[in-house]
Amino acid sequence: MAGRGSKGGTRDPRSRSRGKHVRVKTARGRKLSSTRWLERQLNDPFVAEARRLGYRARSAFKLMGIDDKFQILRRARRIVDLGAAPGGWAQVVVERGSKNMKLLGIDLQDIEPLEGAEFLKMDLLAADAEERLMAALDGPADLVLSDMANAATGHKQTDHLKTMALCEAALDFALKVLAPGGAFVAKVLVGGTESQLLATMKQNFAVVRHFKPDASRQESSELYVVAKGFKGAAGNKDRG
Numbered sequence: 001m002a003g004r005g006s007k008g009g010t011r012d013p014r015s016r017s018r019g020k021h022v023r024v025k026t027a028r029g030r031k032l033s034s035t036r037w038l039e040r041q042l043n044d045p046f047v048a049e050a051r052r053l054g055y056r057a058r059s060a061f062k063l064m065g066i067d068d069k070f071q072i073l074r075r076a077r078r079i080v081d082l083g084a085a086p087g088g089w090a091q092v093v094v095e096r097g098s099k100n101m102k103l104l105g106i107d108l109q110d111i112e113p114l115e116g117a118e119f120l121k122m123d124l125l126a127a128d129a130e131e132r133l134m135a136a137l138d139g140p141a142d143l144v145l146s147d148m149a150n151a152a153t154g155h156k157q158t159d160h161l162k163t164m165a166l167c168e169a170a171l172d173f174a175l176k177v178l179a180p181g182g183a184f185v186a187k188v189l190v191g192g193t194e195s196q197l198l199a200t201m202k203q204n205f206a207v208v209r210h211f212k213p214d215a216s217r218q219e220s221s222e223l224y225v226v227a228k229g230f231k232g233a234a235g236n237k238d239r240g
């Protein structure tokens, strides 16, 4: 079972798959999109590896990939995980983070308890969200993670706007809560951070990079923005 002390190895699980492709027949009452989803899950080596190692979600491998590249977890003491359900990223934070770190995760959904993490069921977009989060955090954060995503509507433009709104809310929150030198990681969509959002990140962080971890599906337009070296309140430029 993945947890504190277990190894969060990022050996590419695709090397384990032996090229067998499971086909799923369409069944009465099942939509074509559901059949495709099922087939993809059954053939996804990251899904199999997550199950084998006890991770709650294949997305755990995305955070491992980000951390392997940018080393964001080892030294962070206070960490916020926005959109934390079912808890895959939180498992990786607990494994790789320092022993005395504090991890606070929030989500619209309930999250099964995890040793070393505290979870709150809440909506980041709610009026009192930031206040509640800051009270629970009890001090400035070193790292704000956001893997928040809306349930896909299938309408590309709508999904894009919704995801970017979540990213913006996460960045707004990060700018208020991060300690100088802190880091911010958020899920974005290709083309989504080219404008004001990216400019705000560049003004407020020493380093801003886009990164697509191996575990992020190639066909997905998802990628992650990683911003390090928060300049602090003095360097905090308004989002105007």
Ligand SMILES: C[S@@+](CC[C@H](N)C(=O)[O-])C[C@H]1O[C@@H](n2cnc3c(N)ncnc32)[C@H](O)[C@@H]1O
Pocket (backbone or CB within 6 Å): 056, 057, 059, 060, 082, 083, 084, 085, 086, 087, 088, 089, 090, 106, 107, 108, 109, 122, 123, 124, 125, 147, 148, 149, 150, 166
């Ligand atoms: C891709 S999942 C996160 C997976 C998680 N990183 C893991 O490894 O288990 C995206 C999550 O974002 C959450 N979410 C979407 N909008 C949100 C909001 N406004 N406030 C809090 N959570 C939100 C969803 O409920 C969903 O559980």
